[in-house]
Amino acid sequence: xxxxxxxxxxxxxxxxxxxxxxxxxxxxxxxxxxxxxxxxxxxxxxxxxxxxxxxxxxxxxxxxxxxxxxxxxxxxxxxxxxxxxxxxxxxxxxxxxxxxxxxxxxxxxxxxxxxxxxxxxxxxxxxxxxxxxxxxxxxxxxxxxxxxxxxxxxxxxxxxxxxxxxxxxxxxxxxxxxxxxxxxxxxxxxxxxxxxxxxxxxxxxxxxxxxxxxxxxxxxxxxxxxxxxxxxxxxxxxxxxxxxxxxxxxxxxxxxxxxxxxxxxxxxxxxxxxxxxxxxxxxxxxxxxxxxxxxxxxxxxxxxxxxxxxxxxxxxxxxxxxxxxxxxxxxxxxxxxxxxxxxxxxxxxxxxxxxxxxxxxxxxxxxxxxxxxxxxxxxxxxxxxxxxxxxxxxxxxxxxxxxxxxxxxxxxxxxxxxxxxxxxxxxxxxxxxxxxxxxxxxxxxxxxxxxxxxxxxxxxxxxxxxxxxxxxxxxxxxxxxxxxxxxxxxxxxxxxxxxxxxxxxxxxxxxxxxxxxxxxxxxxxxxxxxxxxxxxxxxxxxxxxxxxxxxxxxxxxxxxxxxxxxxxxxxxxxxxxxxxxxxxxxxxxxxxxxxxxxxxxxxxxxxxxxxxxxxxxxxxxxxxxxxxxxxxxx
Amino acid sequence: xxxxxxxxxxxxxxxxxxxxxxxxxxxxxxxxxxxxxxxxxxxxxxxxxxxxxxxxxxxxxxxxxxxxxxxxxxxxxxxxxxxxxxxxxxxxxxxxxxx
Numbered sequence: 189x190x191x192x193x194x195x196x197x198x199x200x201x202x203x204x205x206x207x208x209x210x211x212x213x214x215x216x217x218x219x220x221x222x223x224x225x226x227x228x229x230x231x232x233x234x235x236x237x238x239x240x241x242x243x244x245x246x247x248x249x250x251x252x253x254x255x256x257x258x259x260x261x262x263x264x265x266x267x268x269x270x271x272x273x274x275x276x277x278x279x280x281x282x283x284x285x286x287x288x289x290x291x292x293x294x295x296x297x298x299x300x301x302x303x304x305x306x307x308x309x310x311x312x313x314x315x316x317x318x319x320x321x322x323x324x325x326x327x328x329x330x331x332x333x334x335x336x337x338x339x340x341x342x343x344x345x346x347x348x349x350x351x352x353x354x355x356x357x358x359x360x361x362x363x364x365x366x367x368x369x370x371x372x373x374x375x376x377x378x379x380x381x382x383x384x385x386x387x388x389x390x391x392x393x394x395x396x397x398x399x400x401x402x403x404x405x406x407x408x409x410x411x412x413x414x415x416x417x418x419x420x421x422x423x424x425x426x427x428x429x430x431x432x433x434x435x436x437x438x439x440x441x442x443x444x445x446x447x448x449x450x451x452x453x454x455x456x457x458x459x460x461x462x463x464x465x466x467x468x469x470x471x472x473x474x475x476x477x478x479x480x481x482x483x484x485x486x487x488x489x490x491x492x493x494x495x496x497x498x499x500x501x502x503x504x505x506x507x508x509x510x511x512x513x514x515x516x517x518x519x520x521x522x523x524x525x526x527x528x529x530x531x532x533x534x535x536x537x538x539x540x541x542x543x544x545x546x547x548x549x550x551x552x553x554x555x556x557x558x559x560x561x562x563x564x565x566x567x568x569x570x571x572x573x574x575x576x577x578x579x580x581x582x583x584x585x586x587x588x589x590x591x592x593x594x595x596x597x598x599x600x601x602x603x604x605x606x607x608x609x610x611x612x613x614x615x616x617x618x619x620x621x622x623x624x625x626x627x628x629x630x631x632x633x634x635x636x637x638x639x640x641x642x643x644x645x646x647x648x649x650x651x652x653x654x655x656x657x658x659x660x661x662x663x664x665x666x667x668x669x670x671x672x673x674x675x676x677x678x679x680x681x682x683x684x685x686x687x688x689x690x691x692x693x694x695x696x697x698x699x700x701x702x703x704x705x706x707x708x709x710x711x712x713x714x715x716x717x718x719x720x721x722x723x724x725x726x727x728x729x730x731x732x733x734x735x736x737x738x739x740x741x742x743x744x745x746x747x748x749x750x751x752x753x754x755x756x757x758x759x760x761x762x763x764x765x766x767x768x769x770x771x772x773x774x775x776x777x778x779x780x781x782x783x784x785x786x787x788x789x790x791x792x793x794x795x796x797x798x799x800x801x802x803x804x805x806x807x808x809x810x811x812x813x814x815x816x817x818x819x820x821x822x
Numbered sequence: 823x824x825x826x827x828x829x830x831x832x833x834x835x836x837x838x839x840x841x842x843x844x845x846x847x848x849x850x851x852x853x854x855x856x857x858x859x860x861x862x863x864x865x866x867x868x869x870x871x872x873x874x875x876x877x878x879x880x881x882x883x884x885x886x887x888x889x890x891x892x893x894x895x896x897x898x899x900x901x902x903x904x905x906x907x908x909x910x911x912x913x914x915x916x917x918x919x920x921x
Binding site: 794795796797798799802803806 | 840843844845847852913914916917918919920
């Protein structure tokens, strides 16, 4: 068992007491745009774009101030108000701004701002653009609530808020049945995860009467076996939100949403909330090796499953979605390795936020030029037609496969090394995943940007406007160089909230495993290049390869859900409905029938002759008189 | 005249009233029978008052008379109204209040 030092948070002063503005600004703009309606159609998107930029500016100021403070006093709590106050049971609403949450704030507002700018161009021809921006702002506000919360309960408010925003944005084009169904699916699958988080909170409330991070961390040592239960429940929550096996099935369908949504919510920020939850609960996981191992196993399974799916899809967004699952699998794996991996999970989360947002927006730019086609079999040879998109996408590509000195090279290699250090099997599988990642990303590049032009007849690819390419360029620069800046610094920065062990992670310090990873990646790239360098058929080739079939069908995740969960639930519901109709309704209905029958019999005595009633009266009086007389005698 | 013989007379009158009410179909006769029962009870009341030597029984008899007078007014009015509407004073013809 590893005992971690729990952080000591100091009350907020000065600038920090204004931290609530981080959340309030995008929330206010969101409501404003939704309430004003069409009045704000012409300028709403500009206002909505300013909101995350303002939050980013505040976040940056807070970050700089924390950078200046000494390590012990960096974590700050901001008490906002008392929510529930009933004697011994109190819930207050507060924000916790520490080294971990401020990084998330910068990622969410920074990448969020870029994606807002991009969306101005991407959604330019949509009638409901104002509504789209209002939802995006709502998402930013909810996500900031999630990461800034100082207790699980406030985190849960943000957690549900991002779920709502995700639902609204996936089904934004609800006139398409598939989009509407995908939104429902995401929402319903997430409910399963939410159940885990809610039950974890119930457990904490009943154990220690509080769900604030400070109290839970302080009491984690005495929880014993309960820590394992909470660990597993939190893992269930993380699986739902982060699309980890077994709750992975919603993420691929979530690609029905507009592409900026896929970039912001389903790649860079919301889906990483599960990783955040696990890292934030690291004190609990330190008490329970079983739950920690389960996190690592879930991460490993998902990173392979996502890579598998990514290798066999022809839809460019679904390849990226599979890749997102896979990369989040890496983060979960790192989070499940305990303190040696926690900082790397966040490191990879940040770099992934940059390069995956970059690639999703690049895919959006490609779709923009190709009349919203997503089938890579209709692409090809786009490198010349869309130079900026190609170059920025290539930067993301290099980062995700882990090309030396790009962002992914540092963050992913550290995770693989840490995995090897703690468990040889997890390490080998993570290494294999890196090779498959290189393969499917090379496949995507070859099918989209190189080779023959397989465009549909009426498609004329063109570069996107500057409002879309500038965010791409910024994200490409971050994809290439963020690793260099973060590599040496992030472990020390996160030392207190994640309780790490410092590794030697010099920029040029490449371990044998690092060399091995590079070799595996090179093999993956080569196979990808070799298989897809020639002509690619316009139709999906018939194959008897079971692996390809499984990948194309999302590893039968939907079929599994259909047979294992949906059908039994329907059968059960049908059975209960039958029971309700027969047994449950039968009892009162039977009683009513008996009463009605008796009533019918008694009704016969009412014959309308006053003599009969008189006789009844006389007999009654005689009866009463007899009773009284017998009573006197007795 | 003893209280016992007065009570026997009262019971006889009451029985005649009951039999009349149950057996006769003319509404006026049935009504008359009810009056007979009321006055049979009045006789019992005053017989007991005489035996006990106080006024409570006589008071009760007066009450019954007042009530009976009021009842006659209402009852006869109903009988006349029914007769006008249905051309019949038979209690068996007024049998609409049944199942």
